[in-house]
Amino acid sequence: MTASIASGVCLLLILFAPAWAAAQEQASGEQKKVVVTLEQASGEQKGLIFTLEQASGEQKKVVLNLEGAIKRALEVDDRIKESRSDVDVFRGKRAQADGAQWAQLTANAFTGPSPESDLRSSRGIIDSASDTSDPVINGIFGRAQILLVQPLYTFGKISSFREAAGRGVRASEAAVSVTASEVVLQVKQAYSGALLAADIREFLVGLKDELQRSLDSAERRFEAGSAAVTLGDLYQLRAFVAGLAKGIADADQGDRLARDALRTLLQLQEGAQIELADKKLTPITTDVKSVTEYERVAGEIRPEFTQLREGIKAREALVHASIADLYPVFYAALVADVAGATNRELSHVPIITDPLQHYQGGVVVGINWTFDFGIKQGKIDEAHAEYTKLLHKQDFAEWGIPLQVRKAHQELETAEENIKSTEQAFRNARRWLVTAVANVDLGIGDVRELTQAFLAYVTFRVDNFRAVYNQQIALANLAYATGEAVRGFSARP
Numbered sequence: 001m002t003a004s005i006a007s008g009v010c011l012l013l014i015l016f017a018p019a020w021a022a023a024q025e026q027a028s029g030e031q032k033k034v035v036v037t038l039e040q041a042s043g044e045q046k047g048l049i050f051t052l053e054q055a056s057g058e059q060k061k062v063v064l065n066l067e068g069a070i071k072r073a074l075e076v077d078d079r080i081k082e083s084r085s086d087v088d089v090f091r092g093k094r095a096q097a098d099g100a101q102w103a104q105l106t107a108n109a110f111t112g113p114s115p116e117s118d119l120r121s122s123r124g125i126i127d128s129a130s131d132t133s134d135p136v137i138n139g140i141f142g143r144a145q146i147l148l149v150q151p152l153y154t155f156g157k158i159s160s161f162r163e164a165a166g167r168g169v170r171a172s173e174a175a176v177s178v179t180a181s182e183v184v185l186q187v188k189q190a191y192s193g194a195l196l197a198a199d200i201r202e203f204l205v206g207l208k209d210e211l212q213r214s215l216d217s218a219e220r221r222f223e224a225g226s227a228a229v230t231l232g233d234l235y236q237l238r239a240f241v242a243g244l245a246k247g248i249a250d251a252d253q254g255d256r257l258a259r260d261a262l263r264t265l266l267q268l269q270e271g272a273q274i275e276l277a278d279k280k281l282t283p284i285t286t287d288v289k290s291v292t293e294y295e296r297v298a299g300e301i302r303p304e305f306t307q308l309r310e311g312i313k314a315r316e317a318l319v320h321a322s323i324a325d326l327y328p329v330f331y332a333a334l335v336a337d338v339a340g341a342t343n344r345e346l347s348h349v350p351i352i353t354d355p356l357q358h359y360q361g362g363v364v365v366g367i368n369w370t371f372d373f374g375i376k377q378g379k380i381d382e383a384h385a386e387y388t389k390l391l392h393k394q395d396f397a398e399w400g401i402p403l404q405v406r407k408a409h410q411e412l413e414t415a416e417e418n419i420k421s422t423e424q425a426f427r428n429a430r431r432w433l434v435t436a437v438a439n440v441d442l443g444i445g446d447v448r449e450l451t452q453a454f455l456a457y458v459t460f461r462v463d464n465f466r467a468v469y470n471q472q473i474a475l476a477n478l479a480y481a482t483g484e485a486v487r488g489f490s491a492r493p
Contacts, residue, residue: 009107014475035474062268064193065277069266074489076267083176084493089174103150114141114341114356139343141356148334149363152365157329160321163212167314173491174310177303177483184485187265194258194274196469197282201251201281203461207454210243210437214450215241217441233447240454248415281468283419284475291409294482295402302401308394313386320401322380328369337359404481418467426460435459 064072074080115135116127151158214455225391259274268274299305301389337360346356351359432451439445479485 022245023227033430048435054261059270060269061275062272063275063277064238064266064275068186068277069191069262070187073183073265077179077183077265079179079184080176081493082382082492083172083179086489087169087172087176090165090168094162094169097158097162097165100161101151103148106147106149107144108146111140111142113137114139114343116343117356118355139341141339141341143339143356144337146334146336146361150332151329152332153330155324155327157321157324157327159322160317160324164314164317164321167310167317171304171307171310174303174307177486177489178307179420180489181303181480181486183265184477185480189278189473190258190261190265192281192469192476194255194262194276195278196465197251197255198276199249199280199465201255202460203465204244204247204251207458208241208248211237211241211244211454214437214440216326219387219446228445229233229447233451236451240451241478281472282472283416283468286416286475287413288409288412288416291406294405294409294478297484298378298401298405298482300441300483302343302481302486303486304397304401308390312387312390312394315383315390315480319383320377322383325376325379330365332363334361334363401481403476408474408477408481412471412478415467415471415474419464421473422460422464422467424458426464429453429457429460 090401115130115132115137116139117130215234218229218237222231222234248271262268262274263270263272339354339356339357341354341356344354346357347354433450433456436445436450437451440447440450476485
């Protein structure tokens, strides 16, 4: 019996325990009151937004609806911020790849002591009195070398790197949307879970008061010697009242877990009281489309598909770049080399270049070709393996995501059918319970019939609460599975 009463809240204990355990304390030396206003846009009412006001001596309080909670979570979630940092990483890679197509400048300047060199020329014979075995250092020199290299043809290596980097940016932006869709789903679960716990608690509290009155009446009749009430009947009623008390405690715990999960997802201060704008779970009127239509939408806008498509193209470009690295690079270069020393004269003999006293330069065309014994081939194999891995992941997504859509769609249809059937069941059980209570109060009823009606009413009513909750979670899962949860969400902050 107790398990039937608590069945609606046990789900909360499992669902929100990780988020509750992850809640972190935030230090604050002052109390604030959070006042919520409605944001208007073109005559349409939008989500609740947060306005902080100082209220000395008042307890912190947060009022929010589902849309406002989602909006704040998307703004403050650290996982989304981390994903956006990954986007910046790939933008940096793209900037590097774009810069590789332009000329690269290398400059080297240095100075040091200069040995004396006495250069003489007589009758076409060049000679020097200086001796390298016994240098005379009586000056200093300075030298500057400049190399400006412009790639001409790289067999597609640079263009492949540029494409890979650009695709990587788009894939990382899609990854931000993937993270955001998970955050949205978690907020919806926590918000609906808090409403479910509150509904079950309110229901059990009212039922406990009603059953307590019946127990009091049965005890009076038993003490008066009525044969209609046995000691076993009293024990059963007392057990049910105690079971309801346990169910209320479980509902309170589920409510705390759900609100702690919301507090963590929204990064609210520890101790801030959360008040939900919605007071109870209500069935949502939906126009359920065919599962084929939902699968089509998922194929178009689900961020995982975008992430995989762009990631595969990026990996394919990296394979091409690795293959191109086997071939040479043709380039044009501007070369300049200038040196001067305090104790040397400039040589005007074209076949003699003094390393410490000269100037030379010009434009050249060259080829740069690096050979190794397996390193480049290993890089090709690695790039191809990464590419193949993403292909397999895409194959899995093309099977798995439609299955996820079908599962959420089926859960939605089942939940809506259960809402109708359990509503009829608990309403009739309620009428049965009212009749049984009245008969017991009048002394003409059977306590056993009362307990049977009570058990049926509790079971069907809790099942109805769960069906409404399951409908909202199924809608959230369907929005997640199709990508609708983050339609219009921008990966850019």
